[in-house]
């Protein structure tokens with residue numbers, strides 16, 4: 001039924017995703033993505049009433065440009081569904097140390113999201129742009145905006161996982177700890193896996209890999225997230241599109257002291273010029289690596305480093321599983337669409353019981369879900385994430 005619809009905004013580091021859906025019956029009336037922000041051609045792709053469309057909307061567009069386009073031009077043409085929206089849900093990456101669950105947005109919450117910018121410098125600012133533009137464009141919904149935080153899923157991690165081995169004082173006074181990110185996605189695909197495996201969520205032991213421009217792995221034991229690869233900020237952990245993931249902190253001292261680089265310059269290198277982009281010197285887009293893996297030396301090396309680190313994380317999380325691992329899940333733009341990285345990663349995990357089924361693995365992409373390992377292997381699944389649905393479900397819970 002065309003009522004009780006939620007508008008969901010998910011402003012990522014390089015894209016703006018949006019959807020209008022009914023969280024009760026899970027029906028998605030409209031979903032869309034503005035991608036290739038800050039590149040020579042920015043596109044909007046959308047699916048409306050089951051039909052897919054794509055068009056170029058300009059060049060070098062920012063998040064603000066994309067949101068203005070969505071609100072001023074795009075949505076206004078879709079009055080039938082637009083008039084049935086009852087609330088707006090926003091993905092916010094970092095809730096800092098004060099926000100533990102989804103909340104109605106007000107001035108205090110905006111301030112707390114602002115305060116957490118140092119912990120998510122690529123994300124919280126664009127999440128705030130989304131919130132502020134939504135409130136400005138739709139004053140009637142100003143008390144119906146809900147912020148759903150990627151950090152909530154990690155609030156029950158044990159101290160053994162979230163504390164860094166630096167003087168305890170930094171945690172006590174400044175709350176420097178591992179907060180994690182992508183929690184909405186990890187939680188969603190783990191819940192879907194529980195359904196596939198016919199298990200209750202609180203008896204689930206699973207390792208979930210969210211691999212997109214940002215990438216992270218989470219270990220869930222008895223339904224509780226017990227560790228994750230992202231840390232104080234979404235910079236720690238896996239190799240990402242433009243982020244370095246784990247490095248020896250001494251590299252920063254070397255760049256600063258021996259190379260004379262400023263802290264801002266080093267920050268830009270590690271967050272915007274590293275990862276796949278830094279290694280290849282060419283692109284952060286996985287489509288490039290998939291196409292050139294067998295032909296370009298740097299493309300192959302970059303992918304091999306990506307998979308090497310991912311497989312090390314997965315293998316180390318086996319130690320947290322209390323005698324049983326039910327499955328591994330791959331999700332996110334890369335996890336869902338690139339059989340190559342799933343094959344390379346799982347082949348490194350042969351010793352702990354994983355064997356990829358080449359045919360199954362190759363056929364699962366473009367929104368399909370399913371098993372990608374052989375019948376005798378421990379199971380690994382591809383489960384497309386649906387952060388929009390998860391956010392809409394949280395939003396309706398809070399506004400009602």
Ligand code: ADP
Pocket residue numbers: 012013014015211212213214241284285286287288290332333334337338366
């Ligand atoms: P984020 O939400 O962090 O911006 P996504 O989950 O959308 O990221 O994933 C983006 C990544 O997924 C990019 O590296 C992109 O190239 C890759 N990707 C998306 N679709 C495909 C595809 N069909 N084939 C290969 N790579 C893809």
